Amino acid sequence: MLTNYPHQAPIALSVHAHNRVAGRRTDQAWLEQVWADPGTRVLVLHDAALVVPDGADEPHWVSPADAPAGQRVLLGEYGDQVRFAVLAAEPPAGTRTEPLRAFVHTLDADEAALTLHAVALAEWHGSHRFCPRCGGAVTVSEAGHVLVCDSCGRSQFPRTDPAVIMLVTDGEDRCLLGRQERWPEGRYSTLAGFVEPGESLEQAVAREVEEEVGVVVEAVDYFGNQPWPFPASLMVGFFASAATTDINVDGAEISDARWFTREEMRAEAEAGTLLLPGGISISRSLVETWYGGTLPGQW
Structure with a gap:
């Protein structure tokens, strides 16, 4: 604590909101199992913006069955749920896209931490479509947290x-x-x-x-x-x-x-x-x- 300031306000996004279960990112059997679980929840993004149903005023988590096609990204475990993000090529019908900044003052700390994790990875995927070392195509690995160059084999990690x-x-x-x-x-x-x-x-x-x-x-x-x-x-x-x-x-x-x-x-x-x-x-x-x-x- 800062001795000059006895009232130290909490920092909302420094809380440990979810377990990122990094050891599960290469466990394909487990990833498919939890994706098939209707209790799993998915946040849909397009171009690093949040996909929000028309008429809704906050980000919306859907079941895997209701998620559109796109790159799956494992966020982790939150309570008894597994959370993913899907980076959709196009927003589904009946939805609109909103930047995260539209919600940063209304999300609670836990939902914000999960949402920021998803947006950060979406921003990284959008800006690293090719290997920065040789320009080769990249393949997504480790549930969306690593990009491997098809040409030089170099791995890229979120920055x-x-x-x-x-x-x-x-x-x-x-x-x-x-x-x-x-x-x-x-x-x-x-x-x-x-x-x-x-x-x-x-x-x-x-x-x-x-x-x-x-x-x-x-x-x-x-x-x-x-x-x-x-x-x-x-x-x-x-x-x-x-x-x-x-x-x-x-x-x-x-x-x-x-x-x-x-x-x-x-x-x-x-x-x-x-x-x-x-x-x-x-x-x-x-x-x-x-x-x-x-x-x-x-x-």
């Missing part, structure tokens, strides 16, 4: 790109939030950025903060992490202490940034002029930990 996400605080116990130009009016959140080659996580925090808002940070403390398949990130959260407080936004990634006291945050959020991070994002966990309780207002 995760590390990114840092941080809440910066200053000596007056204010927190720094920024916004992007394309966001709805009043929406502010934590700063974030990708880790560059040869860079530590702490170095990435300091570089991204200085690049985006011109603030120099010193102490950097680890908070937690969560998967974030947009398209293939692992978001690693930190608190960072500011050595300087003057703001100079880059105008590209960040269009505006502000320091907030808790009183300012509460008043503006309750008035509806400040929209704070919501749902299952680690950004909400970071801000809520600093705030000391449930955030006011809405995303």
Whole structure:
């Protein structure tokens, strides 16, 4: 626990929601057996988007008998159910596709973890249709978790790109939030950025903060992490202490940034002029930990 913040908000997507049963991925007899079980549940995707029945307002799990043709991907065991995803070439009739972002603020933690696993694999399959080493065709192996090149034999595994996400605080116990130009009016959140080659996580925090808002940070403390398949990130959260407080936004990634006291945050959020991070994002966990309780207002 961070000693400065006795209320440490949970990170929804860091929970152990399902057993990935990696040892079963090459067990063809077992895979066929559980696929034949009507109690097995399947999430259907197309082009890494969720396939949702017309009229429904959330992702829908179906039985294997009701799943369309497509690449089967084993997600794992959830309670007494086995869960799969099917990567369909076309969405079935009577359905529509929705991006995961449409649901990340409404899914509960367990369903979100399963759904993010499925979307991350769908994104990987969509971007690795050929061997990146020799350009050869690939064959799917290990229930969707390995691609093997038919030409050079090299195996490809799902990729995760590390990114840092941080809440910066200053000596007056204010927190720094920024916004992007394309966001709805009043929406502010934590700063974030990708880790560059040869860079530590702490170095990435300091570089991204200085690049985006011109603030120099010193102490950097680890908070937690969560998967974030947009398209293939692992978001690693930190608190960072500011050595300087003057703001100079880059105008590209960040269009505006502000320091907030808790009183300012509460008043503006309750008035509806400040929209704070919501749902299952680690950004909400970071801000809520600093705030000391449930955030006011809405995303």
